Amino acid sequence: MALVTLKHVLNRACKEGYAVGAFNFFTLENLIGLAKGAKAKNSPVIAMASVGAMKIMGEKTVVGACQGVADDFGIDMVLHLDHATDYDVIRRCVDNGFTSVMIDASSKSYQENVDITARVVEYASRYGVSVEAELGHVGGKEDDISVDEREALFTVPEDAVRFVRDTGIDALAVAVGTVHGFYKSEPKLDFPRIAKIHELLPEMPLVLHGGTGVPDDDFRKAIQLGMRKINVGTELKVHGVFDVSREAYDTEPSHDPRKVASKVIDACAKIVEEKIDVMGCAGKA
Numbered sequence: 713m714a715l716v717t718l719k720h721v722l723n724r725a726c727k728e729g730y731a732v733g734a735f736n737f738f739t740l741e742n743l744i745g746l747a748k749g750a751k752a753k754n755s756p757v758i759a760m761a762s763v764g765a766m767k768i769m770g771e772k773t774v775v776g777a778c779q780g781v782a783d784d785f786g787i788d789m790v791l792h793l794d795h796a797t798d799y800d801v802i803r804r805c806v807d808n809g810f811t812s813v814m815i816d817a818s819s820k821s822y823q824e825n826v827d828i829t830a831r832v833v834e835y836a837s838r839y840g841v842s843v844e845a846e847l848g849h850v851g852g853k854e855d856d857i858s859v860d861e862r863e864a865l866f867t868v869p870e871d872a873v874r875f876v877r878d879t880g881i882d883a884l885a886v887a888v889g890t891v892h893g894f895y896k897s898e899p900k901l902d903f904p905r906i907a908k909i910h911e912l913l914p915e916m917p918l919v920l921h922g923g924t925g926v927p928d929d930d931f932r933k934a935i936q937l938g939m940r941k942i943n944v945g946t947e948l949k950v951h952g953v954f955d956v957s958r959e960a961y962d963t964e965p966s967h968d969p970r971k972v973a974s975k976v977i978d979a980c981a982k983i984v985e986e987k988i989d990v991m992g993c994a995g996k997a
């Protein structure tokens with residue numbers, strides 16, 4: 713079974729009104745855990761490699777591992793490049809077999825964002841690779857800005873319509889109140905804004921970044937209003953991989969790394985299964 717495109721899995725999600733989980737991976741056990749969780753729920757899954765993760769693993773290793781894992785588990789897996797800002801990095805990923813890429817020029821001006829995003833779409837579409845882009849700016853908890861300043865970076869619905877038309881993207885990441893990383897206080901999603909963007913762009917899959925720590929009911933409501941891809945990274949990184957590895961290394965008397973690997977795989981699979989249930993993509997493989 714080959715890797716599938718983002719467009720392929722989100723097409724059905726749009727028709728049937730659910731979201732597909734997109735999960736970052738940093739290690740092989742992490743990746744296998746995503747596949748195991750998706751398989752258990754008979755769900756499609758989006759495996760996301762960040763630019764930083766790829767610097768450590770290498771593009772060919774990432775692609776080869778994903779193809780192998782998707783085959784071994786017999787699942788529909790999208791291999792997606794998360795938050796790339798550099799055209800050449802994206803081009804190398806397209807050339808090496810990624811099936812989806814995100815160009816994130818959301819910190820640039822509207823026109824610069826359109827220009828580079830359109831250029832990425834032009835290249836990726838030649839190879840049937842899907843493209844996600846971001847308008848407005850999601851940002852991270854490390855950005856030391858006030859609530860007002862953050863709201864000023866929220867996606868403007870009318871601009872979103874223009875952006876989609878000007879670029880030809882396959883999925884649109886929107887800034888509607890989430891941030892990357894753990895939340896200091898409960899996130900406050902701007903549901904009317906999500907509804908408005910979806911109303912103006914009913915065919916465009918919307919993407920929610922910063923899914924770690926968003927309450928399940930907020931996820932459900934966001935999906936009802938048009939979210940079709942939800943990103944979860946930090947929870948896997950910290951709770952799935954780091955904490956579990958540390959505890960297993962500290963407590964495993966056999967000094968056998970395979971035992972540690974199995975625990976990481978199962979912890980990641982469990983997180984993925986829980987998210988899949990909330991997103992509504994169980995049984996949609």
Ligand SMILES: [Zn+2]
Pocket residue numbers: 795850892921922943
């Ligand atoms: Zn993100």
